[in-house]
Amino acid sequence: MADELTPETPEEEQPKKTHKQRKNGLYPGVSDELAENMRSGWADTELHGLEPIAQAAHTLARRDALSRRFPGERLVVPAGRLKTRSNDTEYPFRASTEYAYLTGDQTENGVLVLEPTGPTGHTATVYLLPRSDRENGEFWLSGQGELWVGRRHSLTEAEQLLGIPAKDVRKLAEALTEADGPVRAVRGHDSVIEAALTDKVTKERDEELRVYLSEARAVKDTFEVGELQKAVDSTVRGFEDVVKVLDKAEATSERYIEGTFFLRARVEGHDVGYGSICAAGPHATTLHWVRNDGDVRSGDLLLLDAGVETHSLYTADVTRTLPINGTYTDIQRKVYDAVYESQEAGIAAVKPGAKFRDFHDASQHVLAEKLVEWGLLEGPVERVLELGLQRRWTLHGTGHMLGMDVHDCAAARTEAYVEGTLEPGMCLTVEPGLYFQADDLTVPEEYRGIGVRIEDDILVTEDGNRNLSAALPRTSTEVEAWMARLKG
Numbered sequence: 001m002a003d004e005l006t007p008e009t010p011e012e013e014q015p016k017k018t019h020k021q022r023k024n025g026l027y028p029g030v031s032d033e034l035a036e037n038m039r040s041g042w043a044d045t046e047l048h049g050l051e052p053i054a055q056a057a058h059t060l061a062r063r064d065a066l067s068r069r070f071p072g073e074r075l076v077v078p079a080g081r082l083k084t085r086s087n088d089t090e091y092p093f094r095a096s097t098e099y100a101y102l103t104g105d106q107t108e109n110g111v112l113v114l115e116p117t118g119p120t121g122h123t124a125t126v127y128l129l130p131r132s133d134r135e136n137g138e139f140w141l142s143g144q145g146e147l148w149v150g151r152r153h154s155l156t157e158a159e160q161l162l163g164i165p166a167k168d169v170r171k172l173a174e175a176l177t178e179a180d181g182p183v184r185a186v187r188g189h190d191s192v193i194e195a196a197l198t199d200k201v202t203k204e205r206d207e208e209l210r211v212y213l214s215e216a217r218a219v220k221d222t223f224e225v226g227e228l229q230k231a232v233d234s235t236v237r238g239f240e241d242v243v244k245v246l247d248k249a250e251a252t253s254e255r256y257i258e259g260t261f262f263l264r265a266r267v268e269g270h271d272v273g274y275g276s277i278c279a280a281g282p283h284a285t286t287l288h289w290v291r292n293d294g295d296v297r298s299g300d301l302l303l304l305d306a307g308v309e310t311h312s313l314y315t316a317d318v319t320r321t322l323p324i325n326g327t328y329t330d331i332q333r334k335v336y337d338a339v340y341e342s343q344e345a346g347i348a349a350v351k352p353g354a355k356f357r358d359f360h361d362a363s364q365h366v367l368a369e370k371l372v373e374w375g376l377l378e379g380p381v382e383r384v385l386e387l388g389l390q391r392r393w394t395l396h397g398t399g400h401m402l403g404m405d406v407h408d409c410a411a412a413r414t415e416a417y418v419e420g421t422l423e424p425g426m427c428l429t430v431e432p433g434l435y436f437q438a439d440d441l442t443v444p445e446e447y448r449g450i451g452v453r454i455e456d457d458i459l460v461t462e463d464g465n466r467n468l469s470a471a472l473p474r475t476s477t478e479v480e481a482w483m484a485r486l487k488g
């Protein structure tokens with residue numbers, strides 16, 4: 001990895017540099033002649049006639065709804081800044097969900113500001129870093145200059161793509177400091193913007209903005225549904241990729257599975273939507289096993305929980321529990337089929353007008369019945385459910401909202417989410433599981449070390465639901481036949 005000529009300075013803080021300043025050592029090792037040479041001889045690369053991004057009309061509708069909700073107030077929604085991974089390297093940037101949802105833009109340092117135009121209505125402006133300045137050497141001397149990290153859109157290009165007036169973000173903090181009137185901001189993404197608003201905002205008012213934006217994402221528009229289906233379709237192909245290389249994973253580790261799925265995510269999408277869980281053998285009993293450094297053994301199960309994130313940042317979230325050698329043992333099939341039956345009951349409970357908790361309750365009832373039937377719990381089932389005794393082995397909730405965040409709408413009020421009612425356009429996961437820890441002495445030895453989860457992405461429709469991930473087989477028999485075909 002190449003090293004910069006000079007220590008990195010954030011672009012928004014870079015002053016103009018003169019020849020005299022360069023001689024005084026602000027650019028060590030850079031001669032006047034080289035600096036002069038680098039200022040000229042570059043072609044005009046401005047792009048013209050750009051078409052708006054696919055979601056531009058939808059982001060406009062979202063901003064209009066936001067404007068109606070908070071009339072007469074300045075609203076500030078940052079994308080966020082680069083975060084240091086180690087020393088002088090950064091993590092890959094991922095724009096804040098709120099910012100991307102309202103603009104469609106994904107560039108670091110971006111900020112959306114809605115300025116009130118009176119008692120009602122707002123004017124939206126997106127503040128962005130402009131093209132790197134070639135006159136002052138910024139484009140090749142700054143660690144975030146375009147010669148180092150690549151070209152970015154000019155403000156004019158951004159306006160065409162996003163359908164929002166664009167201005168230079170480097171002037172925004174000062175302008176916000178001097179502005180008056182009521183302000184709300186989304187916190188936690190941009191310390192510079194938050195510092196400029198220190199005396200103008202309150203945590204309570206800002207939290208109301210965050211909660212609103214979380215709840216607004218519950219019902220997906222047509223663009224969002226299309227992106228979720230695209231994410232799921234790529235995820236299905238990623239699962240197929242994994243099955244085809246299970247023999248190679250056996251010779252290496254769970255990381256071969258992780259890398260195989262990641263390749264599909266990067267080729268067809270933006271990234272994975274969350275850390276892939278590639279849990280083989282007893283690791284399948286750890287809910288968020290993302291170390292992925294264990295052995296992959298014939299005769300064990302592989303719990304693969306993974307999702308592709310699209311270029312527009314919508315993610316799938318799918319789980320299958322697969323027999324590594326292609327065939328379930330009797331006890332593995334017994335546990336798997338119980339989880340499948342539980343999931344079927346949960347999916348059937350997903351429909352408009354149903355309570356959000358209904359699908360969880362339906363799934364848990366089936367699992368409690370199985371645990372009583374197997375003699376692992378003393379009935380009746382109603383007693384087990386009342387006391388929550390099944391949770392020793394079911395552990396988690398049966399699903400969550402899905403969208404731009406894998407656990408979408410997380411800031412929503414309890415009454416609007418887990419105690420709310422399902423509506424057409426909502427998308428959620430249904431993912432029951434049974435997990436028998438390897439050291440659990442309360443169950444017969446044959447159960448120990450078995451973990452099974454089955455998860456699908458379910459869209460609430462006008463007349464019921466649609467399983468977006470139905471292309472992946474779910475029954476134990478179908479899974480075995482599917483794996484046999486792929487292994488050829």
